[in-house]
Amino acid sequence: MSKNQNVSIAVIRRLPRYYRYLSELLDRGVDKISSKNLAEIMHLTASQIRQDFNCFGGFGQQGYGYNVAALRAEIKAILGLENQLDTILIGAGNLGRAFASHLDFKSGGFNLLAVFDQNPALEGQVIGGVKVHRETQLPEFCREHKPKVAILCIPATATESIVSTLIECGITNFWNFSHYDIAVRFPGVTVENVHLGDSLMTLCYQISNKDHPVEAEY
Amino acid sequence: MSKNQNVSIAVIRRLPRYYRYLSELLDRGVDKISSKNLAEIMHLTASQIRQDFNCFGGFGQQGYGYNVAALRAEIKAILGLENQLDTILIGAGNLGRAFASHLDFKSGGFNLLAVFDQNPALEGQVIGGVKVHRETQLPEFCREHKPKVAILCIPATATESIVSTLIECGITNFWNFSHYDIAVRFPGVTVENVHLGDSLMTLCYQISNKDHPVEAEY
């Protein structure tokens, strides 16, 4: 099944999008699809789709195409979405609160255990179904519950010190919303960055340079 | 100054990160930097840095390096950060509220005018310094204020219909947080996607496949 050797980040970043489209097809009752049809729907090339899937093994059948439900299940397994990784969120500001209460962690493979904040006044509040703790309680909480992932919704200036505390507590996986490049100072940790400010500036560039438009990204 | 022809999206996505590092260097009082030094700090190659900057013109001086303040100003201009593009935000749920009150639109080149929501109960509320309006007021508001950009913090199911309304109102630039691929159905519009669910799944993959780690991204 998985031949999975050295799959490039470009392929991995396309997997969630395949997963979304396959989920939609499944909901609509479509049971098989060819790389050609999927390419039309997703605005990709059929070649790329076949190459991508073949990084992980042959999920299709010659002359037929791909079974939607089976392919979706394979991708779900590859992404590790059944894992339910125990997760904590750091920073109960606007952004942290929005994520804790709004995001569908379960279907993304994560299980939110608790929120932490510097501000003692927030202690005991419940956000998105979990309690807010003080940051000083991190070591004790981690010893007890052994979370694997931390979501960072804190200012860039606070990030370095929090990350080193979290690493000492055994956490090496980060979903990072702060404008601090964790991987530069802490090589070896796993970081997925969402730099909202950078994204906004990229949009600003595209709008300001419509005379030289850029290829659409999906 | 700008030779700016056909700059690839890969280069553009690095510009905000250059801007961040140059801002920090400037704050620390550093007035010149070589591509070699900057490469060490940012974990890039000196070659890539020089190639990137030369897409837009020669900002450096042989034998000396780059003037930090001047280079930062050039990048700011290239990104269009002085523009202050008039912007509206659609969707006053958790995410929309967090962005309206938390994000620094000004320094990202945007000027937030108003928030819109389907729910009439929210009408008149003030979030992040601007008023919440009903979605039905969109056409009138747009005729009067001519916003150029819409930030979409709405469910995927609502997006198609809202986007066609917005396009009729003259808005063709979108910062899209919904899991709906705008550019597929509305070719020609400018879209910057932030697919948080996709990002979460990518992190899930990386954690689930630590045996085959992926090159760090900054």
Place this chain on the structure above:
DNA sequence: TAGATTGTTAATCGATTAACAATC
């Protein structure tokens, strides 16, 4: 002038696309 470092061309590397044999 000598040393440093850019701007730019050439070489390499990797990712995407095209082609086609295998096979359902």
Place this chain on the structure above:
DNA sequence: TAGATTGTTAATCGATTAACAATC
């Protein structure tokens, strides 16, 4: 069997890296 479509190899394209002449 004939038609369709995959899996996979080969060709192309683009982006990154290396090299070096220009020049401050």
